[in-house]
Amino acid sequence: MNDQQTLAPDPHPGPPPERRREDGPEPRAGPLHESAREDAPVVRLEEIVKSYRRGVQTVPVLAGITFDIAAGEFLALMGPSGSGKSTLLNLIAGIDRPDSGRLIVAGTDIGRLTEQELADWRSRNIGFIFQFYNLMPVLDALENVELPLLLTGLSRRQRRERARMALDMVSLSDRLDHFPSELSGGQQQRVAIARALVTDPTLIVADEPTGDLDRESANDVLGMLERLNQQIGKTIIMVTHDQRAAQHAHAIMHLEKGELSQREELAAS
Numbered sequence: 001m002n003d004q005q006t007l008a009p010d011p012h013p014g015p016p017p018e019r020r021r022e023d024g025p026e027p028r029a030g031p032l033h034e035s036a037r038e039d040a041p042v043v044r045l046e047e048i049v050k051s052y053r054r055g056v057q058t059v060p061v062l063a064g065i066t067f068d069i070a071a072g073e074f075l076a077l078m079g080p081s082g083s084g085k086s087t088l089l090n091l092i093a094g095i096d097r098p099d100s101g102r103l104i105v106a107g108t109d110i111g112r113l114t115e116q117e118l119a120d121w122r123s124r125n126i127g128f129i130f131q132f133y134n135l136m137p138v139l140d141a142l143e144n145v146e147l148p149l150l151l152t153g154l155s156r157r158q159r160r161e162r163a164r165m166a167l168d169m170v171s172l173s174d175r176l177d178h179f180p181s182e183l184s185g186g187q188q189q190r191v192a193i194a195r196a197l198v199t200d201p202t203l204i205v206a207d208e209p210t211g212d213l214d215r216e217s218a219n220d221v222l223g224m225l226e227r228l229n230q231q232i233g234k235t236i237i238m239v240t241h242d243q244r245a246a247q248h249a250h251a252i253m254h255l256e257k258g259e260l261s262q263r264e265e266l267a268a269s
Contacts, residue, residue: 040107041068042203042235043092048101050087061087062098063258074229074236076246079255085239086207088255092237093126093205094118106202123151127196131208133188135180135195141167142176145194152199166194170224186217193224197234204228206238210245222248 050062061084069075077085090096091103094110103110106125113121128134135144145163154162167173170190180188189209196204206225210218226248228234238249246252247266254261 040071041104042071042073042106043069043237044102044104045092046102046104048088048091048098048103050084050091050096050098060258062091064101065258065260067253067260067263069235069237071235072229072233073251074226074249075238076249076252077237077239077255078241078243078246078252081241083255084258085255089205089207089237089239092203093128094122123148123199125202127199127201127204129189129192129196129204129206129209131211133180133185133192133212135188135191137180140177140179141172141183141191141194144180144191145198148195148199162198163194166198167191169197169228170194184217185213186220189213189217189221190224193221193228197228202235204234204236206236208239208241210240210242218242218245 045065045067048062048065049060051058051060053059065088077088079085087096091098092105094105094113097111101111106121108121108125110118110121136147139147142160142163145166146159149159149162152159164173164176167176170193172187172190172194175183175187175191178187180191183191189212193209204225209225210221213221222245225236225238229236236249238245240246249266251266252264254264
């Protein structure tokens with residue numbers, strides 16, 4: 001599955017028009033797309049700062065985060081509750097914007113995209129896996145996996161074929177017509193993984209993907225993520241509280257009080 005599109009060039013040459021933004025920093029000057037290099041990281045964060053308003057107070061969350069994630073890497077982000085792990089994941093995925101700093105993901109400086117451009121970019125480049133699955137209860141497994149493809153130009157037949165292939169990859173080809181209420185927690189998370197894969201994204205972001213699962217189902221899901229990383233080269237960033245889950249990654253980084261620790265490299269399994 002590799003029908004990814006690219007951002008269409010601006011039909012009006014010259015500098016982009018000014019954009020007003022209610023919150024968040026003004027875009028930094030510089031190229032929108034990084035020069036393509038084989039060794040270029042999939043994710044590059046440069047001095048990322050993020051805070052939130054709580055009444056009259058400003059609550060700092062991330063304090064000048066800088067690091068790279070290489071293509072084909074499986075990185076685990078750990079830290080206590082409230083340390084900013086999910087915030088960092090949302091910034092990388094283009095769900096939220098930093099206060100300052102530069103964030104280059106899949107070769108694009110996403111801080112310079114408009115909201116519509118950012119939504120289009122996410123649909124091509126990011127696959128999401130959530131702790132509580134986020135499946136539509138009125139849709140069966142095949143229809144849930146097909147949902148992201150509705151934003152593409154694929155025909156219904158092509159969408160269904162890709163959704164079937166994704167469900168086959170997570171060993172659920174015998175559950176195509178089952179609704180979420182008819183599936184176990186582990187099976188629902190596997191449907192969510194298939195949904196994340198169906199657009200063939202550059203990057204998979206997983207926020208506590210095993211947090212709502214028993215140990216057996218959690219190990220099943222983690223093994224599946226490992227295979228996606230090792231066999232088809234998917235780059236994965238996983239937020240987790242679980243040290244045992246983190247051991248499935250290539251490396252661990254700890255986030256605490258808005259700052260990242262040094263990488264802890266893990267031995268290949």
